[in-house]
Amino acid sequence: MVSRKILQQSFFLFILGLLCSSCETEIVIYPSERVLQFGDDLAWASSEFDDSDWEQIGSTHQTGIFWVRFEIDFDYRIDQLQNKGIQMISIASYEAYWDGVLIHQEGKIGSSLAEETAGKFISHIMLPDSLCQIGKHKLALRLSNHHNTNVKGSWNTFFVEEYKCAVTNNLKLTAFMFILAGAYLIAAIYYLFLFFNKRKEYSKFIFSLLCFFFFGLIMVEYSKFYFNYPYHFHYYRLFIIGFLTMAIAFTIPLFLSVHFEIPKRKYFNFIYGSLLIFVVTRYNIIDDQTGQFISKLMLGASVFLTITTLVLKRKGSWVIAAALISIGLINYFFTYNLNQLLYSYDINLFIGFTILVLSMLYLMTQKNKEQQQKYEASLLHSARLQNELLKKNIQPHFIMNTLTSIMEWVEVSPKKSIEFIEALAGEFEILNKIADQQLIPIDQEINLCKRHLEIMGYRKEVKYLWEDGGINAKEQIPPAIFHTMIENGITHNVAAEDGKFIFRLTFESTAKQKIYTLLTIAKNRKKQSRKTSGTGIKYIQSRLTESYGEGWELISEEVEKGWRSIVIIEKANQ
């Protein structure tokens, strides 16, 4: 526990230097000796009392009234402090005797839980100048710790510095860290909203959760300066910190595995999660060492996942790799280049986590950009398809041949030419109506096909017949799919032996699929090289992809009766 205190002090000393506060004097004086004795005797307050037979321990696991005596040595530096102040951290209620004089009471000492009033975890005590001569001094604490139920025991630690600084430095540090916490909170809320917009993007939810955990961690870590809590809450707080650290250690690799879509990630996360739970149940979650070990596990898991993403050549894997490398470098830099004492789990934790979170943020924005581009490309694609459909009206092969036929009918049989022109107008009307739709009712498509067959009948003097069965008029389909198919059918076939040329459309709906079958009952032209990827087929494929993504299938095959085309649409899309 001593190391943790020193670490935290070192950390805010570091920040202190960075912040160039008005507390230029960095004079901090620590006690040199500490002894402990259970029992109660006011004589133990005196500075002359001989405590050489007391135990030299820093904490106790027993509950009751006990005394702790510190020796502290003031040198010339003490005179440089304007107001001498003690910052005391205590897991017990206490009375403080400085050189035998009672200078502070924290809570109320009691011989039972009911009698005792819990004092605060941190206290600031001002020392009168008269008691601060250069030389050795004794601080004796009379303590009771009935409220402490944790197996970790009770301990005390203090130092002497400029009173004002002792108070304000903590708050300065807290303010700084709360800014960081605010950033995490905003990020958490933002990504939570983004997730609600698109429920399927779990990586956004995980990231939001991670930011909430970070926010919570900073708040719990640094709120001790803000809300000075009664001493026994300390271990509850440490428990929450440990829990949040574990949650973060689990969530970061979880995010990486989901964002980069690592295969078999469910197994990995389950094993890793179980490992974490094992570690925290086996070792005390409150301990610093447990926290450090968990962080190392997390780093290891992240490195493993990053290597996997690099191998799989996932987009953006270099970002995480760079983040981990810089965390490693910072780790190294802080550990070996600065004073060993400054090696702080805290510094590395927050800097490292922040680097990771920033790189994850970058990855998310890149993915966003990608999705935006895909969306815009699909809009452009839809516009092109619409254009293609409209152009069907004026494709030379269709319109020029039709007009030439009309000319002939006009000159040979004017009455029939009127009928022909009316049929043509009918097809134009429908084509124009459906061109900018992505899905149209099936009966409109059938009308279009019938019009087209009528026109082709006038042109080729062949009676094209249309039959359909099992059609559900409410069903929707992308426009001009069957129209394109019957165009192809007319081009590639001639009337059957009995002179008939029939198009038959049937519809079937299973639990998972919708199936349309277009049967061309005619004779296939000889030696035809069936183009499997002509512009007609491309149009059909584009339209199906536009509305159904990848959940469709198109089958085209020669059959005994003629030709069969089958359109299968997966129902999951709707």
Added chain:
Amino acid sequence: MKILIIEDELMIARRILRMTRAFYGARLEQITHCDALTDGQQFLSENEIDVLLLDLNLNGEDGFEVLKNMIGYDFHIIIISAYQEKAITAFEYGVLDFVPKPFNEKRLNQAFLRITNKETKQGNGLKYLAIQKKGSQLLLEVKDVIYIKGARIYTELYLKNGTKEIHNKSLNKLEKLLPDSFERIHKSYLVDMNQVSELRTASGGKYSVFLKTGDHLPVSRTKYKELKDRWII
């Protein structure tokens, strides 16, 4: 006049038939309509014709593949097609005319007139000539041809590289298709004037042209004056 129509739209075929009959009247010996390429090729393997009226977009086939099939014969080709932008390329392969759809009687007759009129300066940008080699068809480039000699039912193409190839179209027909730089200097010779170095008169009223290669070809008397006026040699 023997005519074949290859057109897959019945009404349009009827239109062509009607108008062709009206134009040729009694001069029309035979007129046949096929609605597919295969039928047309079958017919051509057994019959001779003078003119082919061809649609480029037959039943979804690639029109130029169809056209390439047809240019190796000794008949004129008139394209009747919905795709006007293909005209230039069609002329490169050697069609007499390109009638865009929809067409009226006047336009179709204009195409027929090209067959019989004396006008040879049509300059339609012919680029390729089809020859038969080892059982399959090859396309030669017109720019490689120096001169062409008529030889009964076929013609001989004399090329820059010194070789000689056989072509099925008659000189009369070729005259209507070749670029303006080709002149019919003689009953039996068509020459690319860019390859001519000199126009010479010999004693006894014989005229000839000397080619850059050193060869010389005879020039008919009637043609001589025309050539002298038109070409500065």
